Each structure stands twice: as C-alpha cells, then as structure tokens.
Amino acid sequence: MQVLQVQLEIRPDPTEVGRARRWARSRLAGSGVADDEPLAETLILLVSELVTNAVVHTGCPAVLRLSFQGAPQGAVAGGFVRLEVADLSPCPPAPRHADGDETNGRGLELVDGLADRWGWSPEGVGKRIWCELDRCPAPPVPYGGGSGSAVAATASATASATAATRASASASTSVTASAYGGMAAYEAV
Structure with a gap:
C-alpha cells in the first residue's frame, strides 16, 4: 500500500483557513483527485x-496534514484520504449543537x-483531531468500454447518492460527549 503524506503549518490567524483550503485543493489535484469530485468537495x-x-x-499554531493511502496491491480502486489537524491546546474537542440560524457550533x-x-487523541501537550474519507471504488466498466460517459454518469450518481445518504444520516444523528478519567468519548446516537 502506497502512502503519500504532506503537511502545512498554520498560524493562529483566521486568514489561514482560506490558505489551508487552497493548499489542500492543490494537494488533492496533485494526488489525482479532481477539484469537482465529491471527495474533494467534502475534504x-x-x-x-x-x-x-x-x-x-x-489561539495556537497548528499543523494540517493530509495522508493519501493507496489501495492494497492488486486492487483497481480504493484507499482513503486522512486529514489531521494537530494543535497545542490540551482541551479535548467539545461537540456542540447549533440551533436555528446560529453560524457557529x-x-x-x-x-x-x-x-x-473520525476521532482525536492527545499528542504531547496538545491534541490531534483526524478524519478519514474512503476513496470510492470505480464502477465496473462493461466489456467494450464505450465512450465512458455512461460510466462517468454512474459514478456521479453514485457519489450524489452517497452524499445524500450521509446528509440524511447526519440530520438524524446527534453527537454526545462524555468524560471518563479525563478522556472524552464520543458516541453517535
């Protein structure tokens, strides 16, 4: 399995968010993930x-890291992209539920x-929050191949259905946090 890992240091400045997005977009393109793919948009x-x-x-510097995990040897497609953000704050992430028109939370x-x-772990004096997105396997191509437009439409429809399923699951999922011995545990209910 091939792994490509890249990272970017982030200053504690809100303008860094836009820089991080541009940087991640260019790294995705460099790894073969097109800008308009659902994987890229979600990431x-x-x-x-x-x-x-x-x-x-x-209010501390942070490090953004992307890891591109390739598919196992012999697989046509697969693997995943891992996103990590490490910072110097020892405080665990605290999920909140935003009401109505709130723009935060x-x-x-x-x-x-x-x-x-997704998850998080303590790291040194701070913590690392990570999440992973699977690279969807390519749909099978019938013998003869054709022009590819049917395959592209199938892939697009599959990605849209996956995104809709995730959005639907998200709407009915609440995240709760509990502490045990100073460590937070998260549970989807």
Whole structure:
C-alpha cells in the first residue's frame, strides 16, 4: 500500500483557513483527485472546519496534514484520504449543537456526518483531531468500454447518492460527549 503524506503549518490567524483550503485543493489535484469530485468537495469542507476550530478555539499554531493511502496491491480502486489537524491546546474537542440560524457550533457535527471515520487523541501537550474519507471504488466498466460517459454518469450518481445518504444520516444523528478519567468519548446516537 502506497502512502503519500504532506503537511502545512498554520498560524493562529483566521486568514489561514482560506490558505489551508487552497493548499489542500492543490494537494488533492496533485494526488489525482479532481477539484469537482465529491471527495474533494467534502475534504475541503472538513479542512475548513477543523482548521477553523484550531485557529478560533485554541489561539495556537497548528499543523494540517493530509495522508493519501493507496489501495492494497492488486486492487483497481480504493484507499482513503486522512486529514489531521494537530494543535497545542490540551482541551479535548467539545461537540456542540447549533440551533436555528446560529453560524457557529456545527463543525464537529459536520465532521461526524461527512467523514467515514473520525476521532482525536492527545499528542504531547496538545491534541490531534483526524478524519478519514474512503476513496470510492470505480464502477465496473462493461466489456467494450464505450465512450465512458455512461460510466462517468454512474459514478456521479453514485457519489450524489452517497452524499445524500450521509446528509440524511447526519440530520438524524446527534453527537454526545462524555468524560471518563479525563478522556472524552464520543458516541453517535
């Protein structure tokens, strides 16, 4: 399995969020993920949410890391992209539920609803929050191949259905936090 890992240092300044998005978008393109793919759009949103949390809630520098995990040897497609944001704050992430028109308090709910997996761990004096998005396998191509437009339409419809399913699951999922021995545990209910 091939792994490509890149990272960006983030200053504690809200303008860094836009820089982090641009940087992540260019790294995705460099790894073969097109800008208009649902994977890229979702990952850029998650970069924005996690970097914003680090910049706004900690006031400390942070490190954004992207890891591109390739498919196992012999697989046609697969693998996943891992996004990590490490900061110097020892405070665990605290999911909140935003009401109505509030513009804050949705970041970790979005991460929970959009990522295939996510979590956090203490690291040194701070913490690392991570999430992973699976790279969807390519749909099978019938013998003869054709022009490819049917395959592209199928892939687009599959990605749209996946995004709609995730959005629907997110709408009915609430994130709760509990503490045990100083460690927070998260549970989707």
